[in-house]
Amino acid sequence: MTRGRKPDTDEQQAAKGNPGKRLSQKEVETARTKAPIPVTVGKIRPPKWLKRSRKATEVWNDLAPQLERLNLLSNLDASPFARYCRYVVEWIAADVTVQKEGTWFNGKDTNGNETKKRHPAFVAVQQLEKMLGDMEASFGMRPDTRYKIMRDQAAAHGLGNLPLWGDQQPLQPSSSAANEDAPPAAAEPADLIGILGGMNSPPPERMN
Template identity: 30%
Template sequence: MAGRKPKPTSLKMLEGNPGKRQLNPNEPKPDASVPKCPAWLSKEAKREWKRLVPFLEQAGLLTQVDRAAFAGYCQSYADWVDAKAHIAEEGSTFETPNGYQQQTPWVSIAQASLKTMLKFCTEFGLTPSSRSRIVAANAPESEADDMEMLLGGDG
């Protein structure tokens, strides 16, 4: 299918439906409970899972059927962290037996993991640009809104 991939209705609703198009009333509604962290994730991936689940749960962006996609994000994050640790310890290049400098495989692993991780990030509203389009219903009021209320503005 050509063109942009459609956004989930829940994400459109959080963004305030900026296109004002009719929302899909027949979109499947999976179990909204938070999925259990998969046991097979690495230690670092499990830490990332635990760190982000509260945010995604509050925003209503993580359901039972999203488990594999979110696990993919968490494991990609862990792989990226691991590759960056290897690069920090060993450097990004090494000398071949012939005396040439060559990039270590860890650089490619880090780049591929980051690319995969960032694709998942946009799906869950985890980048500044994707998050800026979300209007959370229970977001705290800003100080500017409080000041407008005090001055008698519309707020």
């Protein structure tokens, strides 16, 4: 049986250079093991302790930019949201354990009789889900709470009630003292994304 060519050592690869722009084996292993860095989103800096968890950092890097674009994340929110990212990782770990070991396990009651008990990982999943649900509501990560937050932001800009998805009725300013002799104002965008897309700064009284 013919054997393949013996791979070059790191020293041999260094001597050859890198004409094909390919990573060396050592560089590939370093890239795989190197922990991701939590990104700074706008002026929002993640807490330093977040980088201790690779998976929590990945959750931050995925969600933080999306929340910041919607003005749903500020510097004051960085630590609570980082904790949310850590709790997500804990929920995933507990859920994986439940998938492998099941919801119940065999145990004994106080009298020494055989009985079925809830797996501690399943209890953890339930507790974490409630905690995550409350935090997701606070950060506008559910459709109902996100719409409410955006509606309040629009009201702060004097836009009155926001239309629901697909409702193309034009928005009217909340003030009733409109001047009939004034020239017609430019039509406001009729959809929620169009309204918030025109807001280049956080809503009034929002701390940066």
